[in-house]
Amino acid sequence: MTGYAAPFKIPESVLVVIHTPAWEVLLIRRAGDDDHWQSVTGSKDWPEEPFEAAARREVMEETGIDTQAPGCLLTDWALENVYDIWPQWRHRYAPGVVRNRERLFGLRVPPGTPVRLNPREHLRWRWLPWREAADACFSPSNAEACLMLPRFSPPMGGGGAGLAR
Template sequence: MSPRPYKIPESVLVVIHTDDLQVLLLERADRPGYWQSVTGSKDRADEPYARTAVREVQEETGIVIGSPEVPDEALRDWGLENVYEIYPVWRHRYAPGVTHNTEHVFGLLVPREVTVTLAPREHLRYEWLPWREAADRCFSPSNAEAVLQLPRFVTPVS
């Protein structure tokens, strides 16, 4: 069996939300109690961020972007990037000497009744939370900050 290739230190963060600012959070299987939005690294250096986002959302939640329920235009590039230090507990996944990751932020508008099917190796459970509460629950400061940006990118339904 060949060794697993190192992760590329370029990733996406996808804030999945409804039009009334409910945010989907996932509890990590490898770190119970750690809640987050969908995240994931590029598979190849030349993989477009939007493609990474589509793939990671489907892998982690079963939500298919480009389906009748969630059309392509539901995925919005927020034009935000975070550069952060990779937590030491996960640094072994990257090439020696890699200490920082660049994360590109997207929002994904979904209907409230969308079916969520978790990848059991990645997540234990999910919750829909009001955006401020979701931001408070995120273990990652960059994830919390992205969730706090949600009202800038969505006009709530009155």
């Protein structure tokens, strides 16, 4: 279509820490970035999209994991980060937008859950113990989220408040 311009990104996003009951965290490496290991992240597709829906969609798009599969539990941590958008990525947003609001989620998955990356976005994946995952994250807010995992997800499949399916 001639003259078509992609819409600007919405400055509201999700960060989803995917982990096993033993607190092994899935990290994915961004395409084109040698050392950019991260959890699943992504912006809303439209302003009214609920954060939970964005989290479920981004997990499926980036890892192929169905958040509603047996043994999976998506939890809204009811925490948000507000941060400056890196200058090299500001062109993706409307003029004058310089800050993003990010909602944090955890996704507990059974050990051995298969991962299918979208090669346009990510090239590699690995599971690391939660403290090592925090050390490997390039983003300080992502590292902090990994370190908060024990507070929001009891080990070995213990209780915790999850989202209704």
